[in-house]
Amino acid sequence: MLFHPIVLYICNWVGETVQELEETRPEAQEYQVFLDYVKKTYSSPNSTFPPCVWASVPTMEPATTNGAEAFHCDFNSQFCAAHPNIFSSISILLEIQAQTYVKMNSIAAGERNYVEPKRLEIKQRRMRAWAEVVNGERSVMSYCLYMGSLNAAMQKKKRV
Numbered sequence: 001m002l003f004h005p006i007v008l009y010i011c012n013w014v015g016e017t018v019q020e021l022e023e024t025r026p027e028a029q030e031y032q033v034f035l036d037y038v039k040k041t042y043s044s045p046n047s048t049f050p051p052c053v054w055a056s057v058p059t060m061e062p063a064t065t066n067g068a069e070a071f072h073c074d075f076n077s078q079f080c081a082a083h084p085n086i087f088s089s090i091s092i093l094l095e096i097q098a099q100t101y102v103k104m105n106s107i108a109a110g111e112r113n114y115v116e117p118k119r120l121e122i123k124q125r126r127m128r129a130w131a132e133v134v135n136g137e138r139s140v141m142s143y144c145l146y147m148g149s150l151n152a153a154m155q156k157k158k159r160v
Helices: 004-008 011-024 029-043 067-077 086-108 117-134 140-159
Strands: none
Touching (some): 011 140, 067 086, 117 140
């Protein structure tokens, strides 16, 4: 729960945050293995995916600007079996195609996208919490706890 909010950091803070998480981690070996992997792969400037590639401050922009990633996430959520039958797959693809046409026509007509009030509220909470960290009113660990619980609540609502 604490790890997810790290993606919303300025890249210079990631190493410090991972270090702080390591100091407060439970004693189980799995946690150390995970944190070693994170340090090797994501948290140092010489890692495979350094923080300046993926870390950013919270904004009101969409969670991903990677269209392929957004499509893949939505596409995978449409299936309830690992190997669906061809008719189910084609039906889902046709539905996605129809949604895409609607979106393209809406953009061409200059219509604005509707954002659910709950999503807007969550983004505003993220922005306020980040401002508190930057202003020194909230600690980084407090931010991690807050954002982790906020993200967990959002994931829980998505599953319902």
